[in-house]
């Protein structure tokens with residue numbers, strides 16, 4: 001019933017906008033590097049309907065010395081489909097892709113409200129809570145792969 005597929009950056013907007021940028025202009029859904037060749041986007045479908053997304057960027061964080069790092073961005077599941085295991089399905093797809101790239105470390109800026117979700121998936125907080133303007137409080141989280 002649910003399937004995960006690679007999608008385009010433009011396809012992510014249908015979930016990025018309502019879940020991550022509610023009430024904001026569609027341009028706020030465009031992330032730097034979305035269309036770089038090393039960037040990939042995954043979508044989870046309920047039949048033909050896109051209901052969740054995550055994106056993978058080849059970006060390093062200055063706090064980590066590891067040579068090969070990937071950043072997750074734009075993890076979101078529509079409210080109608082949350083708490084059904086779809087976030088975990090998306091994480092699994094992203095992690096499988098990242099592991100195939102010879103990566104040492106996965107990191108991201110986690111919304112404070114989502115820290116429990118990522119902790120369950122084996123990610124660790126690094127450093128202090130910080131504010132991303134217009135989005136809210138975040139922690140850097142990471143996992144060695």
Ligand SMILES: CC(C)(COP(=O)(O)OP(=O)(O)OC[C@H]1O[C@@H](n2cnc3c(N)ncnc32)[C@H](O)[C@@H]1OP(=O)(O)O)[C@@H](O)C(=O)NCCC(=O)NCCS
Nearest residue numbers: 075076077082083084085086087088110111113114116117
């Ligand atoms: C965070 C989010 C992606 C999780 O997706 P989801 O499909 O609801 O997550 P899952 O159903 O796969 O949850 C996996 C596990 O994490 C738990 N979990 C999910 N969201 C959680 C949260 N916010 N806090 C603590 N635990 C959480 C689930 O209960 C489940 O636990 P279990 O395996 O013991 O049953 C989703 O809630 C979402 O889109 N939230 C709004 C946007 C957001 O905050 N995105 C993250 C930006 S960094």
